[in-house]
Amino acid sequence: MGGMAAQTQPKQSEAKLLVVEDDANILELLSASLRFAGFDVSTATSGSAAVSAAKNTTPDLVVLDVMLPDLDGFEVIRLMREGGQRTPVVFLTARDGTDDKIRGLTLGGDDYVTKPFSLEELTARIRAVLRRTTQGDEEPSRLVFADLELDEETHEVYRAGQRVQLSPTEFKLLRYLMLNANRVLSKAQILDHVWKYDFRGDDNIVESYISYLRRKVDNVQPRLIHTLRGVGYVLRKPAV
Amino acid sequence: MGGMAAQTQPKQSEAKLLVVEDDANILELLSASLRFAGFDVSTATSGSAAVSAAKNTTPDLVVLDVMLPDLDGFEVIRLMREGGQRTPVVFLTARDGTDDKIRGLTLGGDDYVTKPFSLEELTARIRAVLRRTTQGDEEPSRLVFADLELDEETHEVYRAGQRVQLSPTEFKLLRYLMLNANRVLSKAQILDHVWKYDFRGDDNIVESYISYLRRKVDNVQPRLIHTLRGVGYVLRKPAV
DNA sequence: CCTTGCCTGCACGCTGCCTGAAAGTTTTCT
DNA sequence: AGAAAACTTTCAGGCAGCGTGCAGGCAAGG
Numbered sequence: 001m002g003g004m005a006a007q008t009q010p011k012q013s014e015a016k017l018l019v020v021e022d023d024a025n026i027l028e029l030l031s032a033s034l035r036f037a038g039f040d041v042s043t044a045t046s047g048s049a050a051v052s053a054a055k056n057t058t059p060d061l062v063v064l065d066v067m068l069p070d071l072d073g074f075e076v077i078r079l080m081r082e083g084g085q086r087t088p089v090v091f092l093t094a095r096d097g098t099d100d101k102i103r104g105l106t107l108g109g110d111d112y113v114t115k116p117f118s119l120e121e122l123t124a125r126i127r128a129v130l131r132r133t134t135q136g137d138e139e140p141s142r143l144v145f146a147d148l149e150l151d152e153e154t155h156e157v158y159r160a161g162q163r164v165q166l167s168p169t170e171f172k173l174l175r176y177l178m179l180n181a182n183r184v185l186s187k188a189q190i191l192d193h194v195w196k197y198d199f200r201g202d203d204n205i206v207e208s209y210i211s212y213l214r215r216k217v218d219n220v221q222p223r224l225i226h227t228l229r230g231v232g233y234v235l236r237k238p239a240v
Numbered sequence: 241m242g243g244m245a246a247q248t249q250p251k252q253s254e255a256k257l258l259v260v261e262d263d264a265n266i267l268e269l270l271s272a273s274l275r276f277a278g279f280d281v282s283t284a285t286s287g288s289a290a291v292s293a294a295k296n297t298t299p300d301l302v303v304l305d306v307m308l309p310d311l312d313g314f315e316v317i318r319l320m321r322e323g324g325q326r327t328p329v330v331f332l333t334a335r336d337g338t339d340d341k342i343r344g345l346t347l348g349g350d351d352y353v354t355k356p357f358s359l360e361e362l363t364a365r366i367r368a369v370l371r372r373t374t375q376g377d378e379e380p381s382r383l384v385f386a387d388l389e390l391d392e393e394t395h396e397v398y399r400a401g402q403r404v405q406l407s408p409t410e411f412k413l414l415r416y417l418m419l420n421a422n423r424v425l426s427k428a429q430i431l432d433h434v435w436k437y438d439f440r441g442d443d444n445i446v447e448s449y450i451s452y453l454r455r456k457v458d459n460v461q462p463r464l465i466h467t468l469r470g471v472g473y474v475l476r477k478p479a480v
Numbered sequence: 481c482c483t484t485g486c487c488t489g490c491a492c493g494c495t496g497c498c499t500g501a502a503a504g505t506t507t508t509c510t
Numbered sequence: 511a512g513a514a515a516a517c518t519t520t521c522a523g524g525c526a527g528c529g530t531g532c533a534g535g536c537a538a539g540g
C-alpha cells in the first residue's frame with residue numbers, strides 16, 4: 001500500500017522551506033511530500049550545512065530535526081538567528097524516554113512534532129506557524145466546505161451550524177478531506193497522509209474512520225462524503 | 241456557532257526593549273519569546289555594548305542581567321542615567337547574595353526577576369513596569385474573562401464575584417490561560433511559559449495544576465477550562 | 481446469481497487524563 | 511534558629527475515550 005501519490009495541495013504555499021534531517025529515508029519522505037504540498041523545499045543533512053544553507057536561501061521556515069550528527073537543533077537555531085535571521089522553526093524530535101531536551105520548543109511562535117508523525121500533522125503545524133509568524137497576510141485558520149466548518153486553531157467542527165465533537169484521528173481525517181475537497185483520495189493515499197509513517201496496519205481502518213465521520217458530520221443532507229467503489233473517497237457537493 | 245476568530249498575541253505594546261544578557265542560550269530564549277509577545281527587541285551581550293546600544297536605540301525598557309563579563313548591571317545603569325536617560329529596568333539576577341543592592345533599585349519603579357525565571361513571570365513584570373512608567377497609556381491591570389477576574393497588581397482573583405485564593409503557580413497558570421483565552425494551549429506550551437526554564441519534570445504537573453485550578457475557580461457553571469484530549473487545554477465559554 | 485469491495489457493530493487493549501496522597505521543598509511564624 | 515504551614519512535585523490507581531482488528535452483512539456490478 002505504500003505508494004506516494006501525487007497531488008498539488010491547494011494554497012498557503014510557495015513558501016520556502018529548509019528541511020534539515022540526517023535520516024535519508026525520512027528526508028526523502030519529507031521533501032517529496034512537502035514539494036507536492038506546494039512548498040519550495042531545500043534540504044540539509046547536518047547542522048553546519050543547515051546554517052550555511054539558511055544564510056544562502058533565507059527560507060521562510062525551517063523544519064529541523066533536533067538530533068543531528070554535529071550540532072544539535074538549538075545550536076543551529078542560535079547560530080541562524082545570530083546572523084539576524086528571524087526564521088520560524090518546526091522541530092522534529094524523538095519521542096523516547098530521555099527527552100530532556102524537549103523544552104523551549106514552543107517559544108517564539110515555533111512548534112515541534114514528535115517522531116513518528118503523520119504528514120497531515122506536520123503540514124498542519126507548518127501552516128499554523130506560518131500563519132502566526134507571517135503578519136498582515138492573515139491566512140484564515142478556518143476551513144469551510146458547503147455547510148461544513150473546521151477551525152484548525154480551536155479544533156472546533158460544525159456541520160450545518162451544529163457543533164460536532166471529533167477524536168484526534170477523526171479530526172485529522174476530516175481536515176485532510178477538506179483540504180483536498182473535490183479530489184478523489186485513495187485509501188492508500190489517506191493512510192500515507194493521515195496515519196503515522198510507521199503504521200503497518202490495514203486499509204480497513206480508513207473505512208472505519210470514514211464510517212465514524214459519516215455518522216458524526218455527514219448525517220444530514222446533502223451528503224458530502226462519497227465512496228467511489230474501487231477508487232477511493234471524495235468530499236464534494238452532490239452532482240447538479 | 242463558531243468562535244470569534246482571529247486574535248493576535250496580547251501584544252500590549254510595540255514597546256522597544258533592550259535585552260542585555262551574556263549567556264547565548266538565555267538571550268535567544270528571551271529575544272525569541274519577547275519578540276513574539278509583540279515587543280520590539282534589540283540585544284547586547286556585554287555591559288559596554290549595552291550602554292552604547294541604549295544611547296542609539298533609546299529603548300522604553302531594559303532587561304538587564306546584573307552579572308555581566310565587563311561592567312555589572314548597576315554600572316550599566318549608572319552610565320546610562322549619567323547620559324540623561326531615565327529608562328526603566330527589569331533586572332535579571334541570580335538567587336543569592338546581592339539582593340540588597342537590587343532591593344534599593346526597585347524603589348524607582350524598576351523591578352527584578354531571579355534566575356531561573358519563567359517567561360510568564362518576566363513578561364508580567366515587564367508589563368507591570370511599563371504600566372507604571374508609561375503615563376496616560378492606561379493599560380488595565382485587571383484581566384477579565386466571562387465572570388472570571390484577575391488583578392495583576394493585587395494578585396486577587398474572583399469567580400462569579402467570589403474571592404478565590406490561589407498559590408503562586410496557580411496564579412501564573414490562570415493568568416497565562418486568561419491572556420490566551422480562546423486559544424488552545426498544549427501542555428508543552430504551558431510548561432515552556434509558566435514553569436521556570438530549567439524545570440526538568442514532566443507534563444503531569446500541568447495536569448495537576450489544571451486540576452487544582454478547576455477545583456478553585458471552575459467549580460461553577462459555566463465551565464471555562466476545557467480539555468482537548470491529545471491537544472491541550474483552552475479557556476473558553478462553552479460552545480453554542 | 482455470484483463476486484468483490486465496502487460498511488459497521490463489537491471487543492480488546494492501550495493511551496491520555498484526572499486526582500488523591502505522599503514526599504520533598506520553600507516560606508512563614510514564633 | 512527551629513517549628514509549622516504552605517506550596518511544589520512525583521507517583522500510582524482508576525477511568526473514559528480512543529485506535530485497531532475482526533467478522534458478518536450489505537450493496538454494486540458483472
